[in-house]
Amino acid sequence: MYLYNPSVRNKQQNMNRFIPAQVAATLLQSLRSSSIRQAYDPEKHRLLLMGEDGLELVGFRLPITSSYHNPEGGRKQNYVILLIQAGHCAMGYFENGQCLNHKVFRSYMVRQKQGKSQIKYLKTKGKSRAGSRVRLGETAEFFENINTRLQDYFQAHRIDRIAMSCSKTLLPYLYTSTVPTPFDKRDPRLFRIPKHIHTPIYEVLLDTNRFLQRGELIALTEAGFAAIPALEDLLLHHLNADAAQDDPETLNDIADEVYVTDEWEEDDVSFDEADDEEDDIVDWD
Known part of the structure; x- marks a missing residue:
């Protein structure tokens, strides 16, 4: 109590x-x-x-x-939670606290030996050989998949809030994807999640919703x-x-939550602590 x-x-x-x-x-x-x-x-x-x-x-x-x-x-609050880190994304559509649809994405964006995403590597070392091209291609597809699912949510539902956690390194890739994001970085519905988010998986998405x-x-x-x-x-x-x-x-406890799972796509997710370092709250200004 x-x-x-x-x-x-x-x-x-x-x-x-x-x-x-x-x-x-x-x-x-x-x-x-x-x-x-x-x-x-x-x-x-x-x-x-x-x-x-x-x-x-x-x-x-x-x-x-x-x-x-x-x-x-009175009116129910519909919202999207979007958690993005290099190679990992968990997202879901919620109505008044209930998760009605979710998706988890993984992508080959991390250089295995360095433990660093290809995007971060390019800032310091420039392009490498075939491996980097594969990783950059995976990066593009990663954000296209995210925005495609977001487009589905926004077309099917009224969205009152957009709760997001994404590092400043990755934000430009979200907003410049060939599949457009259904909101811009100045959207008044955007809400920066005031909490450090661990590697996004389904359980982390639900924990964020509870928070x-x-x-x-x-x-x-x-x-x-x-x-x-x-x-x-x-x-x-x-x-x-x-x-x-x-x-x-x-x-x-918070109000009861009912989670209707959608597609579970998280094959043996590996936790990459080295890639967590920049994924705190970010200033989008």
């Missing part, structure tokens, strides 16, 4: 606090009607809570299934959440009241 306990505030005030989706929805509605100064950052899908001087004190990342403009709910379905309170100053006394009051009175009325299992 999620209960806010002020007695442990000093130990936790500088730590991020994850909140189940139902509790996050209650908090969002309470904040929207409160006098706390706030601003919504759509790129990060989070609410910024500020002091009277305009200083950002606390961030509240909303669950991907929540809408800031419609906190009471995105939770809300997250983020202290932006050393004062922690105590910097906004009204927030602490909301946590103490509103969230504890909601938690007392709900099933503890529901609050301890």
Whole structure:
């Protein structure tokens, strides 16, 4: 059960606090009607809570299934999660947290001896012999396959959010593929996943979805959440009241997820730690 306990505030005030989706929805509605100064950052899908001087004190990342403009709910949120690393991609289409379709791609893009993708190798050494041509061809096909599946999702469904994790090295190949991406890098629906992603496989895709379905309170100053006394009051009175009325299992875990698997294409995926180094959150500007 999620209960806010002020007695442990000093130990936790500088730590991020994850909140189940139902509790996050209650908090969002309470904040929207409160006098706390706030601003919504759509790129990060989070609410910024500020002091009277305009200083950002606390961030509240909303669950991907929540809408800031419609906190009471209503319309289901459809979204795509896209995880890309060199030679590995996991992607899926989700409706209100449920994965209705997924795909995992692999490609021969990594130089076996160096443990480095052909794209990264070209930046330092230039083209090699036949092996590099094969890898570059595989790279082109890799992104064509990704964009083809994305095109299918966007043609068949309304897409409200696009959650992506992709290194800055690979982004140009996504957007310049011969099969066009059904959105551009300035699309307001894009959401950068604020989490390091391991080699994308099906389980990592589902784990990312679970992460995105939770809300997250983020202290932006050393004062922690105590910097906004009204927030602490909301946590103490509103969230504890909601938690007392709900099933503890529901609050301890996110909403039930139903995963309808599609095509499982992940033949003996090998984990390549050396190629993970640049695949953190990236700035697309």
